[in-house]
Amino acid sequence: MRRQLSIRARIVVGAGVVLTVFLLLAGYALDRTFTDNIRSAHYQRLQSHVYLLLAAAELDAGGGLAMPAGLAEPRFSLPDSGLYANIANPGLKEEWQSLSTLGLDVPFLRQLEAGEWRFTELHVGGRTYLAAAYGVKWATGPRAMPLTFAVSEDEREFRREIGQFQRNLWVWLGGAAVVLLLAQTALLGWGLTPLGRVARELRRIEAGEQARVQGVYPVEIAALTDNLNGLIEHERARQMRYKDALGDLAHSLKTPLAVLRSALAEPATLAQTVTEQVGRMDHIVQYQLARAAASGSAQLAPPLAVVPVARRILDSLAKVYRERELAFELAADPHCVGRVDEGDLFEILGNLLDNAAKWAGSRVRLSLSNEGRALRIVIEDDGPGIADPSAVLQRGMRADERVPGQGIGLAVVADIVAAYGGDLDIGRSEQLGGAAIRLRLAK
The missing domain is CATH 3.30.450 (Beta-Lactamase)
Known part of the structure; x- marks a missing residue:
């Protein structure tokens, strides 16, 4: 090249x-x-x-x-x-x-x-x-x-x-040019020293000698090194998610496979057992794929306008739950933005709003706002609320088996929020009386 x-x-x-x-x-x-x-x-x-x-x-x-x-x-x-x-x-x-x-x-x-x-x-x-x-x-x-x-x-x-003056003039100007070029080269070398240090640190990172850019750099380079560290951590987190997802998938499929293997000895219940275990494996695979696909923090991505994404999801849910005549409300600053992958935002809002719609009596409210450099999302409903918040964040766990679902939505959301360095809180809505899920995605 x-x-x-x-x-x-x-x-x-x-x-x-x-x-x-x-x-x-x-x-x-x-x-x-x-x-x-x-x-x-x-x-x-x-x-x-x-x-x-x-x-x-x-x-x-x-x-x-x-x-x-x-x-x-x-x-x-x-x-x-x-x-x-x-x-x-x-x-x-x-x-x-x-x-x-x-x-x-x-x-x-x-x-x-x-x-x-x-x-x-x-x-x-x-x-x-x-x-x-x-x-x-x-x-x-x-x-x-x-x-x-x-x-x-x-x-x-x-x-x-004139000739004597010209000789003296060009000798002195030539000498001044040489001195200035040498001085400028020296100053340039001193000024570009931080870039050389960054390059050396990146080579050490490639060689596996260190995990991130560690030096303290001038303000002009600090933003670059911070973004490089964020990119490195993001890529490592992505690799770790894929590794964990594969490990968890292999571990989670052991039990259904063992059940299927033992069911071969009982032909009378084989069909029912196969149906149950295939459904369970399908849930496990979908969860692990969703968790592994979470993009995580996107520091280098441009700010995303979140209101259009929210409106598209709310319009879709309004059609899905038309027979129940649910009222979907949106309270947001039209200029609200977030440094978040659009697919991750669809995953977050889609899962949380769909869960809220399943449990709501008549109203679901979505609030979006910027708090400093973070994106804040609040989803409320007027349903019965969530009695055990910690339980619903576990894979395959559902608040009520009578309500259709796979029990992986909130767990996937929790993984995505964690990948963005944010936080998620499940409580009760003071205005609507049902569940209130509050989360913050750091920029």
């Missing part, structure tokens, strides 16, 4: 996938945010270099550029330093470039409108530059000269900072 992934494996795999996706998205967001911030910081530095050029620039009497031999930023004076400057004077078709541009084809922004700032990336010769430029109107004498101050920076420094 193909096995599915264990709960532990499912949770670990699912958590790993979710954590991986989360960290990837978080890393991507952090990387994009850091990249944008670093780019913004580089543009701000380029802007400050533009201001440096503005402070250092001068125009001579003819409007030509006059720049000092050195600038405050030393990288402008170092060839191929990565930082480059350009001042365009389109009026005189001249440009000034920093010494760092010697021998290089560095791109610059030119001819911007006065007061216009521009920040962008420029590409040339397979290299990328971050560029900033500012356009001004420079007044010199009676005229104003349009100038564009531009600074370009090799993107390698920018990429180096």
Whole structure:
């Protein structure tokens, strides 16, 4: 049989996938945010270099550029330093470039409108530059000269900072993912420990080393273990009932068989003896089958609506006892339920109501109610009552031989009630004056 992934494996795999996706998205967001911030910081530095050029620039009497031999930023004076400057004077078709541009084809922004700032990336010769430029109107004498101050920076420094951040970011995120997965696996193992204990106890039960689940478990599992214990006890009780029924059946049939065997020596009374003993054996067999078939407590069964079952039985009995004009009364909450097998409920109500109808003068009353988690059943009649309650609970015993019956109904009911962990009481009805049978089936 193909096995599915264990709960532990499912949770670990699912958590790993979710954590991986989360960290990837978080890393991507952090990387994009850091990249944008670093780019913004580089543009701000380029802007400050533009201001440096503005402070250092001068125009001579003819409007030509006059720049000092050195600038405050030393990288402008170092060839191929990565930082480059350009001042365009389109009026005189001249440009000034920093010494760092010697021998290089560095791109610059030119001819911007006065007061216009521009920040962008420029590409040339397979290299990328971050560029900033500012356009001004420079007044010199009676005229104003349009100038564009531009600074370009090799993107390698920018990429180096981004690369270092990305390496650190993914190393730390990967380490955090490993630590979180290990911690989650450890916590998961601790959290699933009770399930492992339950599984081990069930294996010991299967091996016959213990009779029931004995451990104390968290509330989420306690209901399961309680139901498992109930199911185990229910199954053992069922097996015991079958075993006892077979043993009792074999024991009970010994006497009728012995009587039949001895009757063979008396042909004159053989027919009568055979009839009596066959009837007795039939009663014994019916009783033992009914007792063995009792389902017992059904903790895992859904709640059963008991009123419809009661109405069906009362309607059937009303037809059976139509000639006696008996009044069958039902007093019950329409929402009354019980965790009881429907067949067992038919057996209980059918036997008790039929007995009540046999003895009743004119009225039979059935009351159904829920008391906490238990189902309470009361059956009353206006007959003579039961003089010896303990006797009628014994197999084959009847309160009056003149009333037809097999004498096993109440005994079967008593066995079923005991299987449900309930109790049965036989007394006298205060309202109707006859017998009152009160029983409770635990849920």
